[in-house]
Amino acid sequence: MTTVRLLLVEDSDFLGTQLQDALRGYNFTVDVVSTARAAERHVAQRGVDCVVTNYDLPDETGIKLARNLPDSLPILLLTTTKLESIASEALDAGVTDFVHKDNIVGKMNIVANRVSVAVRAGRQ
Template sequence: MTTDRLLLVEDSDFLGTQLQDALRGYNFAVAVVSTAREAARHVAQNEVDCVVTNYDLPDETGIALARDLPDSLPVLLLTTTELKSIAAEALEAGVTDFVHKDNIVGEMNIVANRVSVVVRAGRE
């Protein structure tokens, strides 16, 4: 069984640690960065199966980051923003799926399942 390699882009240390620990519990290898610039550098230098990114990043949005990543790389967007207001732009930029961040710490199985789905879909 191959371990899927995730890049988590999250500027909150607390949420980043919570997500990283939870996703590792689902057998994902997780690297964490806090900015879109660091994410682009990481993707250019490492094999990554999926990017899980916060919408609000210090240097740009997760949507702008998705636009800059390879089209074949699945991107899951974490957001507190109402999806209706960003969905069309996000999908056009290459975002594969969305997870709303409300109560996300208690719902890690949902995040892990979504990541698994987008990684599998990206391989097909």
């Protein structure tokens, strides 16, 4: 089985570390950056299998980031925003799935499953 390479885009150092540690427990390789620009550079230079991004980033939204990434790249959007207000725009931008950030560290099995499903679907 190939190791899945994730890029986590999270501007909170604390939450980024918590999510990185939790996702590594599911045998993902996880790099963390804090801005959309850094994420774009990382994807272009190193490549990844999936991006998990916060909706609210310091330099733009996760939706705008999704528009600037390759269409074939699975993108999970972490958000505290009500999905009804952003879902259509996010899907149009190429977001694959959504995860609400309430108690996100306690929901790592859900995040890990959604990453796995998105990556498998993208490889087919």
